[in-house]
Amino acid sequence: MQELGKAELNSTRIIRQDDNRVVIEKDLDTEYMVLSMGPQHPSTHGVLRLECITDGEVVVEAEPYLGYLHRCFEKYCEKVDYPGIVPYTDRMDYLAGMNTEMAYCMAVEKMLDIEIPRRVEFIRVIVSELNRIASHLVAIGTYGIDLGAFTPFLFCFRDREHILNLLEWISGARMLYNYIWIGGLSYDVPADFKKRLSEFVTYFKPKTVELQKLLTENEIFVKRTKGIGIMPADVAINYGWSGPMLRGSGVDWDLRRNDPYSVYPELDFKVALPDPKFCDIGDCLARHVVRAIEMEESLKIIEQCLDMMPGVDGFNSRVAIPKKVRPKAGEVYSRAENPRGEVGFYIVSDGKSTKPLRCKARSSCFVNLSAMKDLSRGQLIPDLVAIIGSIDIVLGEVDR
Amino acid sequence: MSQSISLNTWSDALSGFNLGWFPLGLVIVAAVPLVFIALYALTYGVYGERKISAFMQDRLGPMEVGPWGLLQTLADILKLLQKEDIVPTAADKFLFVIGPLIMFVGSFLAFVVLPFGPAFIGADLNVGLFYAVGIVALEVVGILASGWGSNNKWALYGAVRSVAQIVSYEIPASIALLCGAMMAGTLSMQQFCVAQSGPYGFMHYYLFSNPIAWLPFLIYFIASLAETNRAPFDIPEAESELVAGFFTEYSGMKFAMFFLAEYGSMFMVSGIISIVFLGGWASPLPNIGSFALNTMTSGPAWGAFWIIMKGFFFIFVQMWLRWTLPRLRVDQLMYLCWKVLTPFAFVAFVLTAVWEIYK
Amino acid sequence: MDNGMEEAGNIMPAAVLESKAAYDIIRGRFGDAVSEFDANPTMPFFEVADASKWVDIALFMRDDARLKFNYMACLSGVDYMEQEQLGIVCNLESIGHYPHRIAVKVKCRREGGSIPSVACVWHTANWHEREAYDMYGMTFEGHPDLRRILCPEDWTGFPLRKDYQVQETYHGIKVPY
Amino acid sequence: MSEYFSNIKIGATTIATGMAITFRHFLNAVKRKGDAGIDDADYFKQVDGLCTLQYPREVVPTPTIGRYRLYNDIEDCIGCCQCERACPVECITIETIKTTADDLAACGKTSGGQQKRFWVPVFDIDVAKCMTCGICVSVCPTDCLVHSPVADFSEFDVKNMMYHYGNLSKIEAEAKKRKLDEEKAAKEKAAAEAIARGEAPAAKPKPAPGPMPEGGQAGE
Secondary structure (H helix, E strand, O other), X not given: OOOOOHHHHOOEXXXXXXXXXXXXXXXXXXXXXXXXXXXXOOOOOOOOEEEEEEEOOEEEEEEEEOOOOOXXXXXXXXXXXXXXXXXXXXXXXXXXXXXXXXXXXXXXXXXXXXXXXXXXXXHHHHHHHHHHHHHHHHHHHHHHHHOXXXXXXXXXXXXXXHHHHHHXXXXXXXXXXXXXXXXXXXXXXOOOHHHHHHHHHHHHHHHHHHHHHHHHOOHHHHHHHOOOOOOOHHHHHHOOOOOHHHHHOOOOOOHHHHOOOOOHHHOOOOOOOOOOOOOOOOOHHHXXXXXXXXXXXXXXXXXXHHHHOOOOOOOOOOOOOOOOOOOOOEEEEEEEEEOOEEEEEEEEEOOOOOOOOEEEEEOHHHHHHOOHHHHHOOEEHHHHHHHHHHHOOOHHHHHO | OHHHHHOOHHHHHHHOOOEOOEOHHHHHXXXXXXXXXXXXXXXXXXXXHHHHHHHHOOOOOOOOOOHHHOOHHHHHHHHHHHOOOOOOOOOOHHHHHHHHHHHHHHHHHHHHHOOOOOOOOOOOOOOHHHHHHHHHOOHHHHHHHHHHHOOOHHHHHHHHHHHHHHHHHHHXXXXXXXXXXXXXXXXXXXXXXXXXXXXXXXXXXXXXXXXOOXXXXXXXXXXXXXXXXXXXXXXXXXXXXXXXHHHOOOOHHHHHHHHHHHHHHHHHHHHHHHHHHHOOOOOOOOOEOOEOHHHHOOOHHHHHHHHHHHHHHHHHHXXXXXXXXXXXXXXXXXXXXXXXXXXXXXXXXXXXXXHHHHO | OHHHHHHHHHHHHHHHHHHHHHHHHXXXXXXXXXXXXXXXXXXOEEEEOOHHHHHHHHHHHHHXXXXXXXXXXXXXXXXXXOOOEEEEEEXXXXXXXXXXXXXXXXXXXXXXXXXXXXXXXXXXXXXXXXXXXXXXXXXXXXXXXXXXXXXXXXXXOOOOOOOOXXXXXXXXXXXXX | OHHHHHHHHHHHHHHXXXXXXXXXXXXXXXXXXXXXXXXXXOHHHOOOOEOOOOOOOOOOOOOOOOOOEEEEOHHHXXXXXXXXXXXXXXXXXXXXXXXXXXXXXXXXXOOOOOEOOEEEEEEEEEOOOOOOOOXXXXXXXXXXXXXXXXXXXXXXXXXXXXXXXXXXXXXXHHHHHHHHHHHXXXXXXXXXHHHHHHOOOOOOOOOOOOOOOOOOOOOO
C-alpha cells in the first residue's frame, strides 16, 4: 500500500472493466476491508498468506506474506556436504523432485567438470519429464479444484499415481527420490522399465484428451479463466517469470531449447505456446493450456528417449560418481527448466571444503509469485483464486 | 376423476383421528414426511452424494462402517452430536443460533404441501405452489443471519453472495413455475398431479404433452440449483474461495443442521419440479391395450414410490452436475440469471400462454 | 558423451566471449566504475567497483540496444567474511534479443553497508533483495518495501551470515533444535 | 446477438460432454483396479475402473528396491561409522569398542569374510528422524545397512521409533571396555618398561597409568 495513502484509499475505487482496463474512481465514500487470506485457506496451495484489501468483492490489492514453510535450505546447505544436499533439493519443490535434483547435480557437475555417461543422461531426462507430467497433473487438478471442479483433480491424481509407482520402482521412493546423484544415478533402471513406460505412455494419452474435454474445454472453466490475470510479455520478463508462466504470456522461451543441457538438443519437441484463438495471451487460461500442452510434449520426449536410450548390459550408473566431491574454488550458476520455471543453483566453493560456501536456490515459484501484487489489482476474489491457482505455487519451493 | 374423490382421504382421516386429547393423526401427518425426509436427507442423501461422487471420480467412497459403508452417515451424525457446540466469542449469539434453525425450518416447512401420493399430503393448500416457493425462499434469512452473526469476513461474503443469488433466481424460477401453473390451471400441488395422471402414463406429463414445457422445465431446474446453492452455483459456500462460506464458523450439530437443510431443500426442489412438470405421484407407465400397467402401478403406495423415485432422479442429476462442473463466478451467475434465464423465462411464459389459449 | 563434451568445450568459451563483448560495452560506458572481467567458465562476471553507479549500470544494461539484459535470473546475497564485505550476485540475461548472459557482483561493507536497489529496474530484484536483506542484513537504498520476507518480522540476526548465532528463544519457544 | 446464442450453445454442449464423461465413469464403477505392483507385467492391464485400494487390507506392494525402513544387519556391521558421518539428518548414533586381540575370534567375521575389529554396543537409528535419502546405505562398505521395503512402520509411541541394533548389552559392553583398558594398560606398561630398559635406564620409570576415568572410550 505504498502507492495509495490511507486517506486516499478510502476515497478511491478501482474498477476493472470488461476489456481489462482499470478505472480508478475517486471521491466515493466506501470503506475498505482487510481480508487475510491464508495461511490456512483451501486455495492458497499450502501456507501462503495474502493480505487482501477489498472493496466489496473487488480486491484493491493483495500483498503476499511468505515464510510459513521456511526450512532454511540455504543454511542447511552450508552444513551438509555436496551429495547430502541432494535429498534437500527434493524437499524444495516436492512435486518435481527429479527436476530440482537434476538442476542441482548439473550445477555441481559443472564445477567438477566431470563426464556423465550417455545412458545416465537419457534416464535423467526420462525421469524428469515423467516428474514434469506428474507435477503438471497436480497443477491442472488443483486448478480445477480452485475453480470448483473436483472430479478432474481426482482423475489427475489417479494418473499421477502411476507415475509415482514408476518412479518408486526405479528410485525406491515416491516423492523424495534422491535418485539423481552428482555424477550419476543411484540405480540403473529395472529391466522391464522401458516396456512399462511405453505402456504408461499408451495408457496416458487418451487420459489427456479426456482431461481436456472435461476441464479445459468446459465453457464455465473458460469463462472463469479467460482474460483473467493478464500479464503482458515484457512485464512478465521484467518480473523474471519463467517456465509455463512466461510461455503463457507468449514468450517463446524454454531453457531446454534456449540454454540446452543434458541430451535435450538431440530431442525433437515443441515449446508449448498458447493458442491465441482459444485464450487471451497471458491470461490464466493461457498458462493452464501451456501446461496441458507441455504434458503431451513430455510424453513425446519420453517416447524419443525410450528409442534413443543406449542399452548397456550390467550398466553401472554410479561409475562416474566421484568418491569425494570437492570442487575447485569457484562459482557457478546453473539452471534447468522445471515444471514451474527456471530453477537455478548459485554455488560458491572455496576449493578446500566438501561443503559449499554458499548455495543459493533460485526458486521459480518465488519469482513467479512476486507478481501477485500487480496481478491482483482490481480483480474479484474468485479471480484472485484463479490467479493464484494459475501461478501454480509450491510453497516448499517459495519458502525453501 | 375417480381419483380426486379419494384424494387426501388418508391424511384427512388421519388428521381427524385424536387419541383422547392428543391429536395423534395430525402428528403422524406432520411427522411422517418430516421423519422420512430427515432420515433420507441425513443418511441417504449424504451417503448417496458421497457414493455417486466417488463412482464418478473412480473412487470407492465410504466403505468401512457397515456393508458398503451404509452406516457411515449414522456414524457421522453420532460424531457431530458429540462435538462441542462452539459459539465464537465475538459472534452475535442470537443470530448465530437462530440462523441454522431458520434454514432448517424453512426447508422443512415446504414439505407440508408436497403430496406423497394421491392420498397423502400434509396440507392440500389451494396456493400450495406459491406457498412452497415462498417458504423455500425463507432460507435466505437463515443464511443472512448465520453469515452476519458469525462475525467472520468469509461468512459475511458468503451470506451477501447468497442473498444476491437466491433473490435473483427467485424470478426465473417463479416465472417458470407460473408456466406450469398456467398449464394446470391451479396452484394446488395435488391438482398438478391429478391433471397429469391418466391412462397413457408419462404421455400426460406436461414435459411430454406440452411442446413448450421443456423450456420452463430447464429454466426451473437451473434456477433451482442456484436456489439450493448447489454447484455450479455454490458460490455462497464456495469452498475454495470463501473457505466454507456462510457456515465457516459452525461446527457440531449446527453444522449438521445446515446439511439437513441443504439436502431437505434439494429434495424439495426436486419434488416441485417433478410435480409441476413430471406428474408427481402419477405413474409414468402407460396402459398398453388391455395390459393396464398404469392402473396397476397407481395407488397411494405406488404414488409415494413414484414421487420419491422422481425426486431421487433429480437429486442424482444435481449431484451429477455438481461433480462435473466448475463453479461460476458471482457476476457470471448474475449474468446467467438476468440476461439468460429471465428473458427465456418470459419467452416461455408468453409461449405457454399462447399455447394454452390456442391449443 | 565425447561429442557432447567437445561441444560443451566449444560452447563455453563462446558463451564467455559473448559475455566479454557485452562487458566491453559496459566498460566503455562506465570505465573504472566496473572492475576487470572475470572469465570464469561456469559464470563469467564483473564487479561494480563504484556501488553508487550500480543503478545507472543496471539501467544501461537493461535499456541499451546492444545489451538488452531484460531478464534477471537470480540475485543472491553472499557473505565475504575474509574481505569484511557483503555482496550480491546478479545473473542477467536477455530474453528474445541476444544470447549473452553475465553476472554482476556488487559489494558493500559488512556492518551497516548498503547497496542501491535495482527493484525499479527489474521487478525480480524486489523480492530477491528483500531476501538478501533478510538473510544478510545489508540494506538496499531506494527499495520500495524493504522488510524481512522469509523470516518472521521480529527475528533477530541475519541467518546466512557466517558468524550468525541463533537466538536462544523466540516468543518463548526454544530455537536451537 | 449471434454471440449470445453461440455462447449458450457452446456452454450447453461442453457441459453435456463433461457430463457424458463423468457418467461413463459412473457406469464404469462396476470394475475395480487390481493391486498388482508396478514390477508386475500385468500392471497396466488392470488399471481400469475404481482405483481406490482399501489400505490395510489391500496394498500396492512396494518394489524390492523400495527405500523405507532402515535396517541394520549387525552381524555384518564392522563399526566403521561411515553411515553416521554421512547422514545429513544425524539420525544414526554409533558407539564402538575396539576388540582386544584375544576377542577377535569371538567378534567374528562378516558374511563377506572380513574380520570385524569393533564391538558395536550402540547402533541406534531414529527412524522418526530418518528422511530415507539412502546416503548411509550407499556408503556402507559391507552392505549391512539397508532400507527395507517395509513402508508402514508407524508406532503409537515415538520412543518406539528408535531402533536399537547394538550387538552387546550394557553389562557386556562394560566388560569389553574394561578388558580393552586392561589390555591398553598392559601394553603401555610393557612399552614403558621397554623404554625404561632400552633407552634410558637412569630415568625414573613412569608411574603406570591407572584406570583412566574416561579412558578408552569409543574405540578411537
